[in-house]
Amino acid sequence: MKHEDLGQEREGSPPDEDLSMLGAFVDGELPPGRRDALQARLAxxxxxxxxxxAYRAQKAALQALCESAQVAGERAAPDNATAALDAAPAVLVLRPREPWWWRAGMAAAWVAVGAGFAVAVSALVPRLAPAHAPEFVADATPPATRIETPEAFARRADVAYAVYSPEQRHPVEVGAADEAHLVAWLSKRLGKPLSVPSLAEYGYALVGGRLLPGNTGPAAQFMYENDAGERLTLYVGSSGADRDAVRLLRDGNRRTFYWSNDGTGYALSGPQTEPKLREIAFDVCGALGGKPGQW
Incomplete structure (x- = not known):
């Protein structure tokens, strides 16, 4: 802005005595004669x-702020301090706001502190985990190094049977009509060649299969069904044991026979109403390379 522009702006502003008179008018301090003359001028x-x-609006806002602060003080003050509070002048304190660069610096500092705290906690968790909670430590280990007990493997298979065997419309992801694709797909996902044993001699036909999550990686489930609508499932996944004998897990009205061979775990699940389930499990174990007769 040029100096002459400043001069013109000052010339358009009211003189200081006019500002003082307007302020006195708003505060009700003008004598009656001057007040009447000023009212005629304002018209x-x-x-x-x-x-x-504008003066009147500013004055009303300040009065409202002071009155609200005084009311809040009266509510918090004891009875014997009310008189002193009434006598104290109302004061409005304006605090300067911190510059943006100071707030940004503080935010960055808190982010750094939070990151450091997270690193420290992650380093201390394995040391602080109690000895009676091994599952807590197991969840913090990479999947490749986790070791699942045979019983835990069997329970996963039992849960998968309980979830999917009642399904009518979607019991499997890939049906038996596309068995070759099913076996190739699941073999690729598990990283090992799989085969589907036939249970036709026991009256069960293949329904299909699906991919499931396991504790140490992907797992596969093959489902069979007989003419009465009863179903069996064969659960396959990685096992930490090279060879385990056939064992039995009971849960309610379900039965699961499980074993492992060459680092692969197997679990055959079915209803307790199937009297030949143990015999079927031993035959499936032999068909998949196991030697139950030696156990």
Whole structure:
């Protein structure tokens, strides 16, 4: 802005004595004669009238702030301090706001502190985990190094049977009509060649299969069904044991025979109403390379 522009702006502003008179008018400090004269002037001077209106709005806002602060103080103060509070002048304190660069620096500092705390906690968790909670430590280990007990493997198979065997419309992901694709797909996902043993001699036909999550990686489930609608499932996944004998897990009205061979775990699940389930499990074990007769 040029110096002459500044001069013009000052020339358009009211003199200091006019500002003082307008302020006194708003505060009710003008004598009656001068007050009447100023009221007549305001009727013909829109700029002065607008300034008076702004003064009055500012004064009303300040009074409202002071009154609310005084009421809050009276509620918090004891009875014997009420008189002193009434006598104290109302004060409005304006605090300067911190610059943006200071707030940004503090935010960055808190982020750094939080990151450091997270690193420290992650390093201390394995040391602080109690000895009676091995599953807590197991969840913190990479999948490749986790070791699942045979019983835990059998329970996963039992849960998968309980979830999917009642399904009518979607019991499997890939049906038996596309068995070759099913076996190739699941073999690729598990990283080992799989085969589907036939249970036709026991009256069970293959329904299909699906991919499931396991504790140490992907797992597969093959489902069979007989003419009565009863179903069996064969659960396959990685096992930490090279060879385990056939064992039995009972859970309610379900039965699961499980074993492992060459680092692969197997579990055959079915209803307790199937009297030949143990015989079927031993035959499936032999068909998949196991030697139950030696156990």
């Amino acid at each position: 013909a001077d829109p700029q002065a009238a607008a300034r008076v209106a």
